[in-house]
Amino acid sequence: MTDLILAILHHLLVFALFSIFAVQMALVRPGLGASTVSRLARLDGAYGGIALAVIIVGFARAIFGLKGWDYYSTYWVFWAKVGAFLLVGLLSVPPTLRFRRWLGAARADAGYIVPDDEIGAVRTWLGREGLVLLLIPILAAMLARGIGY
Template sequence: MLDLSLAIVHHLLAFGIAAAITAQLVLVRPGMQPPAVQLAAKYDIALGIMALSLLAIGFLRVFFGAKGSEFYFHNHVFWSKVALFGVIGLFSIKPTRAFLRWRKAQASDAGYAPEEVEVRAIRKVLMIEIHVFALLPFAAAAMARGIGYV
């Protein structure tokens, strides 16, 4: 039952992360208005919490799940998933920093809206994040079927 519970929470967090990145993509676009800055920043906080939770639950599955750590530690696809997740985390630094800057600027000027050039740059990074994230289910499905196990 623990394995099932961990798997369910793991999958729900993954869907939540996809939703948060998608919401940011909806908000961060040319012509972005001041209220969108605050909302995008809130989604970024939720994204960070979900990402850390997903990582924690994932490793709980490694050590307490039905397959056992041996299965995961000797599986190249598992390590590919971890690496992809790390890449997404690295890409997320730039948008997070931008959201923090934008919120700080709004604290001084309630009508502040970010420059179009920066909005486009952050949007590109978010697009990379969601596309790399889309690779994770492929790796998860392959790993669950024993592909990559040495």
């Protein structure tokens, strides 16, 4: 039962993570104003918290799940998935820093509009992050089937 509960929780958290990422992609566009910046910053905080929960629950699955740590700890696909997730985290840092800067500007000026060049720069980072995010379910499918073990 522990394995089932951890699997369900892990999947729900990953779906939530992908959902928040999709909303961020939709919100970061030219004309981004102060009220949306505030929403974007809150979403980004939730994204970070959910990402941390994904890591915790994912490792709990690897340790306490049916296959156990001995299986996962020696499996290169598991470590590739962990590495991809960490890379997503690193790629999310520049957008997060921009969101925080934009939030400060929006708090100082209710009429603040994010400059288009900054929108473009953040969308580039989000695009990179999204590409790596797409690797994670691919690696998860490989992991579930023991491909390359």
